[in-house]
Amino acid sequence: MVEGLNNHFEVTEVKLNHKQKGIRLVSQKKVSSLNDLKRPILPFDKLIFGLSSRQATTIKSLVNLKRAEPEEPITENELDGLVFKGLWNFLNHYRSWTAKKMGINELDVVLANIAVTDVQLGGHRVFNPIGFRSRDFVLSFEGTFVPRSLSAVLERFENWAKNLTVVEGPATLPSLIPEKHDFVVQASAVTTNVFISREEERLFFREFDWGSGHILKNLAQGFGVDEEVAELIWAKYSQGEISDHFKRLIEHHFREGFKVFFGVLNPLFLKFGLTERPEAQFYFRFQAPIIDNLFSESRFELTDLHENLIREGYNIRGSANFPKFSPRTYQHILAFLFYSPEHPQYDFLNQLLRRRAKWLISNSQISK
Numbered sequence: 001m002v003e004g005l006n007n008h009f010e011v012t013e014v015k016l017n018h019k020q021k022g023i024r025l026v027s028q029k030k031v032s033s034l035n036d037l038k039r040p041i042l043p044f045d046k047l048i049f050g051l052s053s054r055q056a057t058t059i060k061s062l063v064n065l066k067r068a069e070p071e072e073p074i075t076e077n078e079l080d081g082l083v084f085k086g087l088w089n090f091l092n093h094y095r096s097w098t099a100k101k102m103g104i105n106e107l108d109v110v111l112a113n114i115a116v117t118d119v120q121l122g123g124h125r126v127f128n129p130i131g132f133r134s135r136d137f138v139l140s141f142e143g144t145f146v147p148r149s150l151s152a153v154l155e156r157f158e159n160w161a162k163n164l165t166v167v168e169g170p171a172t173l174p175s176l177i178p179e180k181h182d183f184v185v186q187a188s189a190v191t192t193n194v195f196i197s198r199e200e201e202r203l204f205f206r207e208f209d210w211g212s213g214h215i216l217k218n219l220a221q222g223f224g225v226d227e228e229v230a231e232l233i234w235a236k237y238s239q240g241e242i243s244d245h246f247k248r249l250i251e252h253h254f255r256e257g258f259k260v261f262f263g264v265l266n267p268l269f270l271k272f273g274l275t276e277r278p279e280a281q282f283y284f285r286f287q288a289p290i291i292d293n294l295f296s297e298s299r300f301e302l303t304d305l306h307e308n309l310i311r312e313g314y315n316i317r318g319s320a321n322f323p324k325f326s327p328r329t330y331q332h333i334l335a336f337l338f339y340s341p342e343h344p345q346y347d348f349l350n351q352l353l354r355r356r357a358k359w360l361i362s363n364s365q366i367s368k
Helices: 076-102 148-157 169-176 212-223 225-239 244-271 291-296 305-311 331-338 344-360
Strands: 003-004 009-017 021-033 044-049 057-067 109-121 136-147 161-168 183-187 190-197 201-208 280-284 300-302 315-317
Touching: 009 331, 021 331, 044 148, 044 169, 044 300, 044 331, 057 076, 057 161, 057 169, 057 344, 076 109, 076 344, 109 148, 109 161, 109 344, 136 148, 136 161, 148 161, 148 201, 161 169, 169 183, 169 190, 169 201, 169 225, 169 331, 183 244, 190 244, 201 244, 225 244, 244 291, 305 315
Parallel strands: 003 044, 021 315, 044 161, 183 280, 280 300
Antiparallel strands: 003 009, 009 021, 057 136, 057 201, 109 136, 183 190, 190 201
């Protein structure tokens, strides 16, 4: 998997054995550009490009349609027309918003992939609507848009894997959280991404400048040391190898850092127009004991994708190249590993969709 970050790409190799439920993080490296990637001798089983929110936009949304003749059973021809109409509604609703989000011209927005992920007739989920009757026809689409310039770059990788997927990286975690929330908030080393996560819509909301690097800088300044020493202090604190007095001093700096975090986040929540405290899940790509205390209330929860996988019987481990691997900290990689917009039960609908969307997608291999 290739993850696009602020000024580089992080390349991670993972071994996944579904039958034995084994997940092993093999290696990880950084490259400055996609041109630095070397073609594998044999194609990967799966290659996923988890691009940053500035490089890609992934949207999951419901499209509500009304049938002209609700008493008549749905035929294959009508279904094909409904899928096409739903696709155009989806594109028309989000294309200009997507262009503005990524800072490009609307004509330069390219659809990398699109899939039907759910179908409902009269409030009931169905896998193949042919033969059913209903006035209300609801399709759930999940699509990813990229700039045309980046789409041309990605075409280079079309034969590198049996399954090639392009997605907005921070969007993978919200798509895999089964419970519906108002927001999913993900903080990394430099930035924090906020995603709307509701039944009818899951998409990017805001990005702001805050991450573990800001806390590290606070620690360094507070103790009068450089950031390398501050990082060692953080590690000792996380491992419980400090006195209670020193722990209180460190946690003071953490609390100050999280005051800044919530100082930005709370106004964003208010702008969304909620009348009560929102329900949100939080994922931090760093560890600190105080985090469990700060996010222990029922409406603010820490994401537990890793715990769900462990409960399902998966054995998640690192390797010699990942000696400090933690499933909790690397949940974004687990999300990449299990992310797929395609649902086998909707294969027939997605065949119709791909036929309709093929001319919209610059690279047919990416859409598979």
